[in-house]
Amino acid sequence: MAKAAGEETEELDHRVKRVKCDSENNGGETLLCGFQTSSVLSDSAREKTIFIHGKLDDQDAVVILEKTPIREDTLTDLFTGSRLKLEMRNDIYSTYWLQAPPHLNEIKTTVVCPATEKHVKKYQRQESFLVEESGTDYESITLPYIQRQSFSVQWVYNILEKKAEAERITYEDPDPEVGFVLLPDFKWDQKQVNDLYLIAIVHKRNIRSLRDLTSEHIPLLQNIFQRGKEAILKNFNLPASKLRVYLHYQPSYYHLHVHFTKLGYEAPGCGVERAHLLADVIQNLQSDPKYYKTRTLYFPLRADDGLLGKFKEAGRL
Amino acid sequence: MAKAAGEETEELDHRVKRVKCDSENNGGETLLCGFQTSSVLSDSAREKTIFIHGKLDDQDAVVILEKTPIREDTLTDLFTGSRLKLEMRNDIYSTYWLQAPPHLNEIKTTVVCPATEKHVKKYQRQESFLVEESGTDYESITLPYIQRQSFSVQWVYNILEKKAEAERITYEDPDPEVGFVLLPDFKWDQKQVNDLYLIAIVHKRNIRSLRDLTSEHIPLLQNIFQRGKEAILKNFNLPASKLRVYLHYQPSYYHLHVHFTKLGYEAPGCGVERAHLLADVIQNLQSDPKYYKTRTLYFPLRADDGLLGKFKEAGRL
Structure with missing residues (x-):
C-alpha cells in the first residue's frame, strides 16, 4: 500500500529517534x-x-x-x-x-x-484516599459502578475450567458449592517460602466480594480456610500458625477469592485498611448473617480510580 | 581495693581486645x-x-x-x-x-x-506465630500473664502528668473520662508528613487493651477519633481521608492508646493480623457491647515472647 509523504517522514523520524535512544555506543555504557x-x-x-x-x-x-x-x-x-x-x-x-x-x-x-x-x-506516586462506604453507599454508588464497568473475569473462568494455568494449580476441591482452586499468585516466584502467596478462587460464580457474603456462605468460607491451610502444609510445609488468610475489599476483581500469605512477609495489600481476616469474616457472619450488607466499610482508592470519582460526585468525600 | 591477679589479667585482656576491635589503623579504613x-x-x-x-x-x-x-x-x-x-x-x-x-x-x-x-x-530474625485467643483464653492465659508481668506504664503516666515529653504534645483533651493526649510517635522524626505517626494516649487508667472495651467506652473512642483527626488536620494539614486510625492487639503496652498513621505509609504493625481500625471497633461495640470480651482474636507473637510460651503450655498452639 502506498504511503503518504508525511507518513514516511514520521516513520523515518521514529527510526532515528529509536537509534538515538538505544545509544549503541559501547553497548550502552554511557547511555545515561x-x-x-x-x-x-x-x-x-x-x-x-x-x-x-x-x-x-x-x-x-x-x-x-x-x-x-x-x-x-x-x-x-x-x-x-x-x-x-x-x-x-x-x-x-x-x-x-x-x-x-x-x-x-x-x-x-x-x-x-x-x-x-x-x-x-x-x-508517578499515586495518592490514595480512604473511602467510607455505608451499606446504602454500596447499593447506590459502588454496585452500579461495578455493573457498568462490567470488568471481565474471563481469565478467572479460564482457570476454573482448566483452559489456562492448569499446570499451576496447587490444590482443587471441585465441589460446585463449596469448592475452589488454589494456585500461586503471580507475585510469588515459588523459589522460597518466605514470601509465599497463594490465591483461592471459588468455583461458585456471582459472589462479587465481601459485600455479597451472608451466613449461607459460611460452609464455603470454612471449607476454603480448612482445606487451603491443609494444602499449604502438605505442599509447602508451612503450618496454619505461619499464615495470614484474608480477603480484600475492594478486591482487584469481582469474583470471590481469598489470599494466603506468609505471616511476617509484608505482602502488598495486607494492611488493615484493605484486608479482612477470613477468620473474622466467618465469626462476623456467624453472629450477624447480614454483617457485610449493613456495615460501613473503609478502603483506600487511588486518585485515578474511577470509583473514587463516583464517591466525589455523590458528595461522599 | 586490691584486686586478685586473675582480675587484673582479665582487665588487661579486655583492653587489648577493645584496641583490636577499634582497629585505629587509618581511622578504621580496613577494619573489616x-x-x-x-x-x-x-x-x-x-x-x-x-x-x-x-x-x-x-x-x-x-x-x-x-x-x-x-x-x-x-x-x-x-x-x-x-x-x-x-x-x-x-x-x-x-x-x-x-x-x-x-x-x-x-x-x-x-x-x-x-x-x-x-x-x-x-x-536474629525472629519467627512469628499467629495465635488464636478466644475470650476464655484471654481470661485464663493472657490476663494472668499480663498481671504477673506487671509491665510498668510509669512512662505513660509521666506523659499524662506532664512530667515528661510535655513539649512534644500536639493536642490534649484534659477530660478525665473521654480525654487524651496526642503526640508524635518516636518512630516519626516530624520532618515530613509522608510517614506521619502519632499516638493518642487516654487519660482514663486501667483500660488495658481492646479486650477491656465495652459499649460504655464508645464516647471515649468517638472523642479520640473526632478530635484526633481535627488536631492532625490543623497541625499537619492532613485530612481524615489520608489517615489510618487503629489499635493494636496485642498492644506493646497495656494502657489504651490509638495509632494515627498516614495512609500509604506502610507503618510497622499496620497489617491486618495486628491492627484494628478504630471505626470498626466503634461499630462492633455499637452492635454488640461485649464484642471484644467474647470474640476470638488473632495476633502474631514472636518466638521469644513469654506469652507465646504460655499458649504453648496450655496446648493452644
Missing part, C-alpha cells in the same frame, strides 16, 4: 550521560528505589534505579575490597560509610524510552 | 578486612539490609550493612560518572547493571564489637 532529569516521579528511602522522568536525546524517558540486595556470597570480597570512613564511635558501637568496589555494589537500572504519558503516569 | 563471617542473622532483599554475626580479631561482633537511599541531588553525577552493562533489551524497555563511583553509592555500616549473646539474639 546525556539524560536530563525533569522530575522524580516517586522514590522509596526504605526500598532504595527512585523513578525519574526526563529526556534522553530529546525523547521522553523514564529511568528506574534500584539498589541491589546485599548478597551473602560476596561478603568476603566486599569486606576485603572496601574502604570505611568512620562516622561515629560510642562504646561498643561504631558506624561507618563503606565505599565498595563498583562491581560488588551495582544498581539495577531500567530505561523506558521513548516513554509515553501513560508510562509517566504509571510510575 | 579481618572480619570472619559466622552466620547471617537476618537480611531483607526489599530493604537492602543484612545483619551478620562473626569474629573481629577473635572477638564476637555484629556487622550491619544497609545500602543508602538514592538521592535526587546526586543523580547528575551518578549518570555521568557511572558505567552501564546491558542486561536485556525488548522494544522500548532495556535493563542494565549500573556501576557507580564508590563515593556516590555508599553502604551504611554499623559495627557492634565486642557483641554479647544478647546483641546476637536481638538481630
Whole structure:
C-alpha cells in the first residue's frame, strides 16, 4: 500500500529517534550521560528505589534505579575490597560509610524510552484516599459502578475450567458449592517460602466480594480456610500458625477469592485498611448473617480510580 | 581495693581486645578486612539490609550493612560518572547493571564489637506465630500473664502528668473520662508528613487493651477519633481521608492508646493480623457491647515472647 509523504517522514523520524535512544555506543555504557532529569516521579528511602522522568536525546524517558540486595556470597570480597570512613564511635558501637568496589555494589537500572504519558503516569506516586462506604453507599454508588464497568473475569473462568494455568494449580476441591482452586499468585516466584502467596478462587460464580457474603456462605468460607491451610502444609510445609488468610475489599476483581500469605512477609495489600481476616469474616457472619450488607466499610482508592470519582460526585468525600 | 591477679589479667585482656576491635589503623579504613563471617542473622532483599554475626580479631561482633537511599541531588553525577552493562533489551524497555563511583553509592555500616549473646539474639530474625485467643483464653492465659508481668506504664503516666515529653504534645483533651493526649510517635522524626505517626494516649487508667472495651467506652473512642483527626488536620494539614486510625492487639503496652498513621505509609504493625481500625471497633461495640470480651482474636507473637510460651503450655498452639 502506498504511503503518504508525511507518513514516511514520521516513520523515518521514529527510526532515528529509536537509534538515538538505544545509544549503541559501547553497548550502552554511557547511555545515561546525556539524560536530563525533569522530575522524580516517586522514590522509596526504605526500598532504595527512585523513578525519574526526563529526556534522553530529546525523547521522553523514564529511568528506574534500584539498589541491589546485599548478597551473602560476596561478603568476603566486599569486606576485603572496601574502604570505611568512620562516622561515629560510642562504646561498643561504631558506624561507618563503606565505599565498595563498583562491581560488588551495582544498581539495577531500567530505561523506558521513548516513554509515553501513560508510562509517566504509571510510575508517578499515586495518592490514595480512604473511602467510607455505608451499606446504602454500596447499593447506590459502588454496585452500579461495578455493573457498568462490567470488568471481565474471563481469565478467572479460564482457570476454573482448566483452559489456562492448569499446570499451576496447587490444590482443587471441585465441589460446585463449596469448592475452589488454589494456585500461586503471580507475585510469588515459588523459589522460597518466605514470601509465599497463594490465591483461592471459588468455583461458585456471582459472589462479587465481601459485600455479597451472608451466613449461607459460611460452609464455603470454612471449607476454603480448612482445606487451603491443609494444602499449604502438605505442599509447602508451612503450618496454619505461619499464615495470614484474608480477603480484600475492594478486591482487584469481582469474583470471590481469598489470599494466603506468609505471616511476617509484608505482602502488598495486607494492611488493615484493605484486608479482612477470613477468620473474622466467618465469626462476623456467624453472629450477624447480614454483617457485610449493613456495615460501613473503609478502603483506600487511588486518585485515578474511577470509583473514587463516583464517591466525589455523590458528595461522599 | 586490691584486686586478685586473675582480675587484673582479665582487665588487661579486655583492653587489648577493645584496641583490636577499634582497629585505629587509618581511622578504621580496613577494619573489616579481618572480619570472619559466622552466620547471617537476618537480611531483607526489599530493604537492602543484612545483619551478620562473626569474629573481629577473635572477638564476637555484629556487622550491619544497609545500602543508602538514592538521592535526587546526586543523580547528575551518578549518570555521568557511572558505567552501564546491558542486561536485556525488548522494544522500548532495556535493563542494565549500573556501576557507580564508590563515593556516590555508599553502604551504611554499623559495627557492634565486642557483641554479647544478647546483641546476637536481638538481630536474629525472629519467627512469628499467629495465635488464636478466644475470650476464655484471654481470661485464663493472657490476663494472668499480663498481671504477673506487671509491665510498668510509669512512662505513660509521666506523659499524662506532664512530667515528661510535655513539649512534644500536639493536642490534649484534659477530660478525665473521654480525654487524651496526642503526640508524635518516636518512630516519626516530624520532618515530613509522608510517614506521619502519632499516638493518642487516654487519660482514663486501667483500660488495658481492646479486650477491656465495652459499649460504655464508645464516647471515649468517638472523642479520640473526632478530635484526633481535627488536631492532625490543623497541625499537619492532613485530612481524615489520608489517615489510618487503629489499635493494636496485642498492644506493646497495656494502657489504651490509638495509632494515627498516614495512609500509604506502610507503618510497622499496620497489617491486618495486628491492627484494628478504630471505626470498626466503634461499630462492633455499637452492635454488640461485649464484642471484644467474647470474640476470638488473632495476633502474631514472636518466638521469644513469654506469652507465646504460655499458649504453648496450655496446648493452644
